[in-house]
Amino acid sequence: MDERQLRILRELGELGSVSAVAEALHVTPSAISQQLRLLQRSLPVPLTERAGRRVVLTDAGQALAEAAIEVESALARARHTLTDFAGRPDGVVSVAAFHSAASAFFPLLLRGLVGPDGPRLALADEDVPQDRFPALTRDHDLVLAHRLDHGAPWPRTVASTTLLREPLDVALPAGHPLAARPEVTPGDVADQPWITVHDGFPLMATIEAIASVANRRLDIVHRINEFAVVAEAVAAGGGLALLPRWTARAHPDVVLRPLTGVHALRRIDVLHRPERTARKAVRTVLAALHSAAAAVRGHEGDAAPRPAGD
Structure with a gap:
Protein backbone atom coordinates (compact mmCIF):
# COMPACT_ATOMS: atom_id res chain seq x y z
CA MET A 1 0.00 0.00 0.00
CA ASP A 2 1.49 3.34 -1.05
CA GLU A 3 0.39 6.95 -1.32
CA ARG A 4 -0.35 6.78 -5.04
CA GLN A 5 -2.58 3.75 -4.64
CA LEU A 6 -4.52 5.41 -1.84
CA ARG A 7 -4.91 8.55 -3.97
CA ILE A 8 -6.36 6.45 -6.80
CA LEU A 9 -8.79 4.77 -4.41
CA ARG A 10 -9.89 8.14 -3.06
CA GLU A 11 -10.42 9.53 -6.56
CA LEU A 12 -12.39 6.44 -7.58
CA GLY A 13 -14.74 7.00 -4.65
CA GLU A 14 -15.30 10.61 -5.70
CA LEU A 15 -15.39 10.27 -9.49
CA GLY A 16 -17.12 6.91 -9.78
CA SER A 17 -15.23 5.33 -12.69
CA VAL A 18 -11.74 4.19 -13.65
CA SER A 19 -11.82 6.26 -16.84
CA ALA A 20 -12.71 9.43 -14.92
CA VAL A 21 -9.86 8.81 -12.45
CA ALA A 22 -7.45 8.23 -15.34
CA GLU A 23 -8.48 11.51 -16.95
CA ALA A 24 -8.14 13.44 -13.67
CA LEU A 25 -4.68 12.01 -12.96
CA HIS A 26 -3.50 12.20 -16.60
CA VAL A 27 -2.71 8.49 -16.95
CA THR A 28 -4.26 5.58 -18.83
CA PRO A 29 -7.20 3.55 -17.46
CA SER A 30 -5.01 0.42 -17.59
CA ALA A 31 -2.46 2.08 -15.30
CA ILE A 32 -5.23 2.89 -12.82
CA SER A 33 -6.52 -0.69 -12.94
CA GLN A 34 -3.02 -2.06 -12.38
CA GLN A 35 -2.50 0.08 -9.28
CA LEU A 36 -5.87 -1.02 -7.90
CA ARG A 37 -4.90 -4.66 -8.43
CA LEU A 38 -1.59 -4.14 -6.62
CA LEU A 39 -3.38 -2.48 -3.71
CA GLN A 40 -5.93 -5.28 -3.55
CA ARG A 41 -3.19 -7.95 -3.28
CA SER A 42 -1.99 -6.47 0.01
CA LEU A 43 -5.41 -6.50 1.67
CA PRO A 44 -7.69 -9.34 2.82
CA VAL A 45 -11.06 -7.81 1.86
CA PRO A 46 -12.40 -6.69 -1.53
CA LEU A 47 -12.03 -2.97 -2.20
CA THR A 48 -13.91 -2.79 -5.49
CA GLU A 49 -16.77 -4.54 -7.25
CA ARG A 50 -18.54 -4.39 -10.58
CA ALA A 51 -21.68 -2.27 -10.98
CA GLY A 52 -22.69 -2.89 -14.56
CA ARG A 53 -19.72 -1.85 -16.69
CA ARG A 54 -18.18 0.30 -13.95
CA VAL A 55 -15.83 -0.52 -11.10
CA VAL A 56 -17.05 0.97 -7.81
CA LEU A 57 -15.89 0.84 -4.19
CA THR A 58 -17.17 -1.69 -1.69
CA ASP A 59 -17.94 -0.53 1.84
CA ALA A 60 -14.41 -1.56 2.82
CA GLY A 61 -13.00 0.35 -0.13
CA GLN A 62 -14.98 3.44 0.85
CA ALA A 63 -13.67 3.22 4.42
CA LEU A 64 -10.09 3.00 3.16
CA ALA A 65 -10.69 5.88 0.72
CA GLU A 66 -11.83 8.08 3.62
CA ALA A 67 -8.76 7.05 5.61
CA ALA A 68 -6.65 8.06 2.60
CA ILE A 69 -7.71 11.68 3.19
CA GLU A 70 -6.03 11.57 6.61
CA VAL A 71 -2.94 9.94 5.09
CA GLU A 72 -2.64 12.64 2.41
CA SER A 73 -3.13 15.34 5.05
CA ALA A 74 -0.38 13.89 7.24
CA LEU A 75 2.01 13.56 4.30
CA ALA A 76 1.25 17.10 3.13
CA ARG A 77 1.94 18.44 6.62
CA ALA A 78 5.24 16.56 6.68
CA ARG A 79 6.26 17.99 3.29
CA HIS A 80 5.57 21.54 4.37
CA THR A 81 6.96 21.34 7.92
CA LEU A 82 10.31 22.88 7.03
CA THR A 83 8.73 25.72 5.05
CA ASP A 84 6.35 26.54 7.91
CA SER A 160 -15.56 23.83 4.43
CA THR A 161 -16.00 27.00 6.46
CA THR A 162 -18.67 29.66 6.04
CA LEU A 163 -17.62 33.16 5.05
CA LEU A 164 -21.08 34.74 4.81
CA ARG A 165 -24.74 33.95 5.40
CA GLU A 166 -26.14 36.38 2.88
CA PRO A 167 -29.81 37.42 2.53
CA LEU A 168 -31.41 37.11 -0.89
CA ASP A 169 -33.60 40.10 -1.69
CA VAL A 170 -36.14 40.81 -4.41
CA ALA A 171 -34.75 43.19 -7.02
CA LEU A 172 -37.28 45.63 -8.53
CA PRO A 173 -37.04 48.60 -10.88
CA ALA A 174 -36.82 51.81 -8.86
CA GLY A 175 -40.22 52.99 -10.11
CA HIS A 176 -42.06 49.71 -9.45
CA PRO A 177 -45.11 50.01 -7.15
CA LEU A 178 -43.68 47.36 -4.79
CA ALA A 179 -40.48 49.37 -4.38
CA ALA A 180 -42.28 51.67 -1.93
CA ARG A 181 -42.82 48.79 0.51
CA PRO A 182 -40.25 47.96 3.20
CA GLU A 183 -40.55 44.25 2.40
CA VAL A 184 -42.44 41.93 0.05
CA THR A 185 -44.10 38.52 0.31
CA PRO A 186 -44.35 35.64 -2.18
CA GLY A 187 -47.96 36.65 -2.80
CA ASP A 188 -46.85 40.17 -3.71
CA VAL A 189 -44.38 39.06 -6.36
CA ALA A 190 -45.78 35.78 -7.72
CA ASP A 191 -47.78 37.44 -10.52
CA GLN A 192 -44.76 39.32 -11.89
CA PRO A 193 -42.43 38.23 -14.72
CA TRP A 194 -39.17 36.78 -13.33
CA ILE A 195 -35.51 36.65 -14.24
CA THR A 196 -33.81 33.60 -12.72
CA VAL A 197 -30.58 31.63 -12.85
CA HIS A 198 -30.29 28.42 -14.84
CA ASP A 199 -31.46 25.11 -13.39
CA GLY A 200 -28.97 23.43 -11.05
CA PHE A 201 -27.83 26.68 -9.44
CA PRO A 202 -28.69 27.27 -5.77
CA LEU A 203 -31.05 30.25 -6.12
CA MET A 204 -33.56 28.17 -8.07
CA ALA A 205 -34.68 26.43 -4.86
CA THR A 206 -35.74 29.79 -3.40
CA ILE A 207 -37.60 30.63 -6.62
CA GLU A 208 -39.43 27.31 -6.27
CA ALA A 209 -40.21 28.12 -2.62
CA ILE A 210 -41.77 31.44 -3.65
CA ALA A 211 -44.01 29.63 -6.13
CA SER A 212 -44.95 27.01 -3.52
CA VAL A 213 -45.88 29.55 -0.83
CA ALA A 214 -47.83 31.67 -3.34
CA ASN A 215 -49.47 28.50 -4.72
CA ARG A 216 -48.85 29.45 -8.32
CA ARG A 217 -46.27 28.88 -11.02
CA LEU A 218 -43.95 31.81 -11.62
CA ASP A 219 -43.64 33.32 -15.10
CA ILE A 220 -39.92 32.88 -15.77
CA VAL A 221 -39.10 34.94 -18.84
CA HIS A 222 -35.28 35.21 -18.72
CA ARG A 223 -32.46 32.92 -17.53
CA ILE A 224 -29.32 34.87 -16.60
CA ASN A 225 -26.60 33.78 -14.18
CA GLU A 226 -24.45 36.92 -14.07
CA PHE A 227 -25.92 39.26 -11.44
CA ALA A 228 -24.59 42.43 -13.08
CA VAL A 229 -26.54 41.52 -16.22
CA VAL A 230 -29.58 40.58 -14.09
CA ALA A 231 -29.54 44.04 -12.50
CA GLU A 232 -29.46 45.70 -15.92
CA ALA A 233 -32.40 43.57 -17.06
CA VAL A 234 -34.40 44.41 -13.92
CA ALA A 235 -33.66 48.12 -14.36
CA ALA A 236 -34.89 47.93 -17.97
CA GLY A 237 -38.21 46.40 -16.86
CA GLY A 238 -37.45 42.82 -17.84
CA GLY A 239 -38.86 41.36 -14.62
CA LEU A 240 -38.13 40.83 -10.94
CA ALA A 241 -35.19 38.78 -9.68
CA LEU A 242 -33.45 37.53 -6.57
CA LEU A 243 -30.15 39.27 -5.85
CA PRO A 244 -27.73 38.76 -2.95
CA ARG A 245 -27.71 41.70 -0.56
CA TRP A 246 -23.95 42.27 -0.13
CA THR A 247 -22.07 40.71 -3.04
CA ALA A 248 -24.16 42.00 -5.96
CA ARG A 249 -23.01 45.44 -7.09
CA ALA A 250 -25.57 48.21 -6.42
CA HIS A 251 -27.43 49.55 -9.46
CA PRO A 252 -28.81 53.12 -9.35
CA ASP A 253 -32.11 52.09 -10.95
CA VAL A 254 -32.71 48.91 -8.92
CA VAL A 255 -34.18 48.58 -5.43
CA LEU A 256 -33.66 45.54 -3.19
CA ARG A 257 -36.42 44.58 -0.79
CA PRO A 258 -36.36 41.79 1.84
CA LEU A 259 -38.52 38.76 1.08
CA THR A 260 -40.64 37.42 3.94
CA GLY A 261 -42.47 34.10 4.11
CA VAL A 262 -39.61 31.97 2.76
CA HIS A 263 -36.10 31.21 4.02
CA ALA A 264 -34.13 33.40 1.61
CA LEU A 265 -30.48 33.07 2.65
Whole structure:
Protein backbone atom coordinates (compact mmCIF):
# COMPACT_ATOMS: atom_id res chain seq x y z
CA MET A 1 0.00 0.00 0.00
CA ASP A 2 1.49 3.34 -1.05
CA GLU A 3 0.39 6.95 -1.32
CA ARG A 4 -0.35 6.78 -5.04
CA GLN A 5 -2.58 3.75 -4.64
CA LEU A 6 -4.52 5.41 -1.84
CA ARG A 7 -4.91 8.55 -3.97
CA ILE A 8 -6.36 6.45 -6.80
CA LEU A 9 -8.79 4.77 -4.41
CA ARG A 10 -9.89 8.14 -3.06
CA GLU A 11 -10.42 9.53 -6.56
CA LEU A 12 -12.39 6.44 -7.58
CA GLY A 13 -14.74 7.00 -4.65
CA GLU A 14 -15.30 10.61 -5.70
CA LEU A 15 -15.39 10.27 -9.49
CA GLY A 16 -17.12 6.91 -9.78
CA SER A 17 -15.23 5.33 -12.69
CA VAL A 18 -11.74 4.19 -13.65
CA SER A 19 -11.82 6.26 -16.84
CA ALA A 20 -12.71 9.43 -14.92
CA VAL A 21 -9.86 8.81 -12.45
CA ALA A 22 -7.45 8.23 -15.34
CA GLU A 23 -8.48 11.51 -16.95
CA ALA A 24 -8.14 13.44 -13.67
CA LEU A 25 -4.68 12.01 -12.96
CA HIS A 26 -3.50 12.20 -16.60
CA VAL A 27 -2.71 8.49 -16.95
CA THR A 28 -4.26 5.58 -18.83
CA PRO A 29 -7.20 3.55 -17.46
CA SER A 30 -5.01 0.42 -17.59
CA ALA A 31 -2.46 2.08 -15.30
CA ILE A 32 -5.23 2.89 -12.82
CA SER A 33 -6.52 -0.69 -12.94
CA GLN A 34 -3.02 -2.06 -12.38
CA GLN A 35 -2.50 0.08 -9.28
CA LEU A 36 -5.87 -1.02 -7.90
CA ARG A 37 -4.90 -4.66 -8.43
CA LEU A 38 -1.59 -4.14 -6.62
CA LEU A 39 -3.38 -2.48 -3.71
CA GLN A 40 -5.93 -5.28 -3.55
CA ARG A 41 -3.19 -7.95 -3.28
CA SER A 42 -1.99 -6.47 0.01
CA LEU A 43 -5.41 -6.50 1.67
CA PRO A 44 -7.69 -9.34 2.82
CA VAL A 45 -11.06 -7.81 1.86
CA PRO A 46 -12.40 -6.69 -1.53
CA LEU A 47 -12.03 -2.97 -2.20
CA THR A 48 -13.91 -2.79 -5.49
CA GLU A 49 -16.77 -4.54 -7.25
CA ARG A 50 -18.54 -4.39 -10.58
CA ALA A 51 -21.68 -2.27 -10.98
CA GLY A 52 -22.69 -2.89 -14.56
CA ARG A 53 -19.72 -1.85 -16.69
CA ARG A 54 -18.18 0.30 -13.95
CA VAL A 55 -15.83 -0.52 -11.10
CA VAL A 56 -17.05 0.97 -7.81
CA LEU A 57 -15.89 0.84 -4.19
CA THR A 58 -17.17 -1.69 -1.69
CA ASP A 59 -17.94 -0.53 1.84
CA ALA A 60 -14.41 -1.56 2.82
CA GLY A 61 -13.00 0.35 -0.13
CA GLN A 62 -14.98 3.44 0.85
CA ALA A 63 -13.67 3.22 4.42
CA LEU A 64 -10.09 3.00 3.16
CA ALA A 65 -10.69 5.88 0.72
CA GLU A 66 -11.83 8.08 3.62
CA ALA A 67 -8.76 7.05 5.61
CA ALA A 68 -6.65 8.06 2.60
CA ILE A 69 -7.71 11.68 3.19
CA GLU A 70 -6.03 11.57 6.61
CA VAL A 71 -2.94 9.94 5.09
CA GLU A 72 -2.64 12.64 2.41
CA SER A 73 -3.13 15.34 5.05
CA ALA A 74 -0.38 13.89 7.24
CA LEU A 75 2.01 13.56 4.30
CA ALA A 76 1.25 17.10 3.13
CA ARG A 77 1.94 18.44 6.62
CA ALA A 78 5.24 16.56 6.68
CA ARG A 79 6.26 17.99 3.29
CA HIS A 80 5.57 21.54 4.37
CA THR A 81 6.96 21.34 7.92
CA LEU A 82 10.31 22.88 7.03
CA THR A 83 8.73 25.72 5.05
CA ASP A 84 6.35 26.54 7.91
CA PHE A 85 9.11 26.21 10.50
CA ALA A 86 11.19 28.75 8.63
CA GLY A 87 8.21 31.13 8.68
CA ARG A 88 7.87 31.45 4.93
CA PRO A 89 4.24 32.13 3.98
CA ASP A 90 5.14 32.68 0.32
CA GLY A 91 4.11 30.46 -2.54
CA VAL A 92 1.34 30.36 -5.14
CA VAL A 93 -2.19 29.88 -3.80
CA SER A 94 -4.94 29.25 -6.35
CA VAL A 95 -8.41 30.55 -5.51
CA ALA A 96 -11.55 29.89 -7.56
CA ALA A 97 -14.89 31.61 -7.03
CA PHE A 98 -18.29 31.93 -8.66
CA HIS A 99 -18.88 35.30 -10.32
CA SER A 100 -20.49 37.45 -7.62
CA ALA A 101 -18.10 36.16 -4.95
CA ALA A 102 -15.16 36.78 -7.27
CA SER A 103 -16.31 40.35 -7.85
CA ALA A 104 -16.64 40.98 -4.10
CA PHE A 105 -13.65 39.05 -2.73
CA PHE A 106 -10.91 39.12 -5.37
CA PRO A 107 -10.17 42.87 -5.18
CA LEU A 108 -9.98 42.69 -1.38
CA LEU A 109 -7.56 39.76 -1.57
CA LEU A 110 -5.37 41.48 -4.13
CA ARG A 111 -5.17 44.65 -2.07
CA GLY A 112 -4.81 42.89 1.27
CA LEU A 113 -2.03 40.46 0.32
CA VAL A 114 0.41 42.81 -1.37
CA GLY A 115 4.07 42.50 -0.42
CA PRO A 116 7.13 40.53 -1.50
CA ASP A 117 6.89 37.95 1.30
CA GLY A 118 3.20 37.14 1.07
CA PRO A 119 1.37 34.49 -0.96
CA ARG A 120 1.16 34.90 -4.71
CA LEU A 121 -2.44 34.59 -5.84
CA ALA A 122 -3.69 32.70 -8.89
CA LEU A 123 -7.36 33.67 -9.27
CA ALA A 124 -10.00 32.01 -11.45
CA ASP A 125 -13.75 32.44 -11.95
CA GLU A 126 -15.77 29.22 -11.94
CA ASP A 127 -19.54 29.53 -12.38
CA VAL A 128 -20.74 25.93 -12.03
CA PRO A 129 -23.82 24.13 -10.69
CA GLN A 130 -23.75 23.49 -6.95
CA ASP A 131 -22.82 19.81 -7.15
CA ARG A 132 -19.66 20.58 -9.16
CA PHE A 133 -17.99 22.90 -6.63
CA PRO A 134 -16.34 20.09 -4.60
CA ALA A 135 -14.61 18.76 -7.71
CA LEU A 136 -12.93 22.15 -8.22
CA THR A 137 -10.84 21.52 -5.08
CA ARG A 138 -8.85 19.08 -7.17
CA ASP A 139 -7.40 21.95 -9.22
CA HIS A 140 -7.54 24.86 -6.77
CA ASP A 141 -6.30 25.36 -3.21
CA LEU A 142 -9.43 27.26 -2.11
CA VAL A 143 -12.86 27.35 -3.76
CA LEU A 144 -15.58 29.88 -2.94
CA ALA A 145 -18.90 28.10 -3.36
CA HIS A 146 -22.51 28.92 -2.54
CA ARG A 147 -25.48 26.92 -1.36
CA LEU A 148 -28.78 27.77 0.26
CA ASP A 149 -28.67 28.19 4.02
CA HIS A 150 -30.89 25.13 4.58
CA GLY A 151 -29.43 23.11 1.70
CA ALA A 152 -27.57 19.82 1.85
CA PRO A 153 -24.06 20.04 3.33
CA TRP A 154 -20.93 19.61 1.24
CA PRO A 155 -19.52 16.05 0.98
CA ARG A 156 -17.12 14.81 3.64
CA THR A 157 -14.33 14.63 1.06
CA VAL A 158 -13.82 18.40 1.36
CA ALA A 159 -13.38 20.72 4.32
CA SER A 160 -15.56 23.83 4.43
CA THR A 161 -16.00 27.00 6.46
CA THR A 162 -18.67 29.66 6.04
CA LEU A 163 -17.62 33.16 5.05
CA LEU A 164 -21.08 34.74 4.81
CA ARG A 165 -24.74 33.95 5.40
CA GLU A 166 -26.14 36.38 2.88
CA PRO A 167 -29.81 37.42 2.53
CA LEU A 168 -31.41 37.11 -0.89
CA ASP A 169 -33.60 40.10 -1.69
CA VAL A 170 -36.14 40.81 -4.41
CA ALA A 171 -34.75 43.19 -7.02
CA LEU A 172 -37.28 45.63 -8.53
CA PRO A 173 -37.04 48.60 -10.88
CA ALA A 174 -36.82 51.81 -8.86
CA GLY A 175 -40.22 52.99 -10.11
CA HIS A 176 -42.06 49.71 -9.45
CA PRO A 177 -45.11 50.01 -7.15
CA LEU A 178 -43.68 47.36 -4.79
CA ALA A 179 -40.48 49.37 -4.38
CA ALA A 180 -42.28 51.67 -1.93
CA ARG A 181 -42.82 48.79 0.51
CA PRO A 182 -40.25 47.96 3.20
CA GLU A 183 -40.55 44.25 2.40
CA VAL A 184 -42.44 41.93 0.05
CA THR A 185 -44.10 38.52 0.31
CA PRO A 186 -44.35 35.64 -2.18
CA GLY A 187 -47.96 36.65 -2.80
CA ASP A 188 -46.85 40.17 -3.71
CA VAL A 189 -44.38 39.06 -6.36
CA ALA A 190 -45.78 35.78 -7.72
CA ASP A 191 -47.78 37.44 -10.52
CA GLN A 192 -44.76 39.32 -11.89
CA PRO A 193 -42.43 38.23 -14.72
CA TRP A 194 -39.17 36.78 -13.33
CA ILE A 195 -35.51 36.65 -14.24
CA THR A 196 -33.81 33.60 -12.72
CA VAL A 197 -30.58 31.63 -12.85
CA HIS A 198 -30.29 28.42 -14.84
CA ASP A 199 -31.46 25.11 -13.39
CA GLY A 200 -28.97 23.43 -11.05
CA PHE A 201 -27.83 26.68 -9.44
CA PRO A 202 -28.69 27.27 -5.77
CA LEU A 203 -31.05 30.25 -6.12
CA MET A 204 -33.56 28.17 -8.07
CA ALA A 205 -34.68 26.43 -4.86
CA THR A 206 -35.74 29.79 -3.40
CA ILE A 207 -37.60 30.63 -6.62
CA GLU A 208 -39.43 27.31 -6.27
CA ALA A 209 -40.21 28.12 -2.62
CA ILE A 210 -41.77 31.44 -3.65
CA ALA A 211 -44.01 29.63 -6.13
CA SER A 212 -44.95 27.01 -3.52
CA VAL A 213 -45.88 29.55 -0.83
CA ALA A 214 -47.83 31.67 -3.34
CA ASN A 215 -49.47 28.50 -4.72
CA ARG A 216 -48.85 29.45 -8.32
CA ARG A 217 -46.27 28.88 -11.02
CA LEU A 218 -43.95 31.81 -11.62
CA ASP A 219 -43.64 33.32 -15.10
CA ILE A 220 -39.92 32.88 -15.77
CA VAL A 221 -39.10 34.94 -18.84
CA HIS A 222 -35.28 35.21 -18.72
CA ARG A 223 -32.46 32.92 -17.53
CA ILE A 224 -29.32 34.87 -16.60
CA ASN A 225 -26.60 33.78 -14.18
CA GLU A 226 -24.45 36.92 -14.07
CA PHE A 227 -25.92 39.26 -11.44
CA ALA A 228 -24.59 42.43 -13.08
CA VAL A 229 -26.54 41.52 -16.22
CA VAL A 230 -29.58 40.58 -14.09
CA ALA A 231 -29.54 44.04 -12.50
CA GLU A 232 -29.46 45.70 -15.92
CA ALA A 233 -32.40 43.57 -17.06
CA VAL A 234 -34.40 44.41 -13.92
CA ALA A 235 -33.66 48.12 -14.36
CA ALA A 236 -34.89 47.93 -17.97
CA GLY A 237 -38.21 46.40 -16.86
CA GLY A 238 -37.45 42.82 -17.84
CA GLY A 239 -38.86 41.36 -14.62
CA LEU A 240 -38.13 40.83 -10.94
CA ALA A 241 -35.19 38.78 -9.68
CA LEU A 242 -33.45 37.53 -6.57
CA LEU A 243 -30.15 39.27 -5.85
CA PRO A 244 -27.73 38.76 -2.95
CA ARG A 245 -27.71 41.70 -0.56
CA TRP A 246 -23.95 42.27 -0.13
CA THR A 247 -22.07 40.71 -3.04
CA ALA A 248 -24.16 42.00 -5.96
CA ARG A 249 -23.01 45.44 -7.09
CA ALA A 250 -25.57 48.21 -6.42
CA HIS A 251 -27.43 49.55 -9.46
CA PRO A 252 -28.81 53.12 -9.35
CA ASP A 253 -32.11 52.09 -10.95
CA VAL A 254 -32.71 48.91 -8.92
CA VAL A 255 -34.18 48.58 -5.43
CA LEU A 256 -33.66 45.54 -3.19
CA ARG A 257 -36.42 44.58 -0.79
CA PRO A 258 -36.36 41.79 1.84
CA LEU A 259 -38.52 38.76 1.08
CA THR A 260 -40.64 37.42 3.94
CA GLY A 261 -42.47 34.10 4.11
CA VAL A 262 -39.61 31.97 2.76
CA HIS A 263 -36.10 31.21 4.02
CA ALA A 264 -34.13 33.40 1.61
CA LEU A 265 -30.48 33.07 2.65
CA ARG A 266 -27.43 31.65 0.95
CA ARG A 267 -24.10 30.57 2.41
CA ILE A 268 -20.85 31.55 0.80
CA ASP A 269 -18.45 28.81 1.88
CA VAL A 270 -14.78 28.25 1.19
CA LEU A 271 -14.00 24.64 0.26
CA HIS A 272 -10.66 22.90 0.19
CA ARG A 273 -9.11 19.50 0.43
CA PRO A 274 -7.97 19.01 4.03
CA GLU A 275 -4.32 18.59 3.11
CA ARG A 276 -4.15 21.98 1.35
CA THR A 277 -4.10 23.94 4.63
CA ALA A 278 -0.86 22.22 5.62
CA ARG A 279 0.71 25.07 3.61
CA LYS A 280 1.14 28.28 5.54
CA ALA A 281 0.48 30.31 2.38
CA VAL A 282 -2.94 28.70 2.01
CA ARG A 283 -3.76 29.35 5.67
CA THR A 284 -2.74 32.99 5.17
CA VAL A 285 -5.12 33.37 2.23
CA LEU A 286 -7.90 31.58 4.11
CA ALA A 287 -7.54 34.05 6.98
CA ALA A 288 -7.58 36.92 4.47
CA LEU A 289 -10.85 35.58 3.03
CA HIS A 290 -12.46 35.71 6.47
CA SER A 291 -11.26 39.29 6.92
CA ALA A 292 -12.60 40.15 3.47
CA ALA A 293 -15.98 38.63 4.39
CA ALA A 294 -16.26 41.05 7.30
CA ALA A 295 -15.50 43.93 4.93
CA VAL A 296 -18.07 42.70 2.37
CA ARG A 297 -20.73 42.51 5.04
CA GLY A 298 -19.65 45.85 6.50
CA HIS A 299 -21.72 47.16 9.38
CA GLU A 300 -25.10 46.20 7.92
CA GLY A 301 -25.54 43.00 9.96
CA ASP A 302 -28.99 41.67 9.15
CA ALA A 303 -30.43 45.13 8.56
CA ALA A 304 -32.60 46.08 5.61
CA PRO A 305 -30.83 46.25 2.22
CA ARG A 306 -29.62 49.39 0.55
CA PRO A 307 -32.09 51.42 -1.53
CA ALA A 308 -31.36 52.29 -5.14
CA GLY A 309 -28.26 54.38 -5.65
CA ASP A 310 -26.59 53.61 -2.32
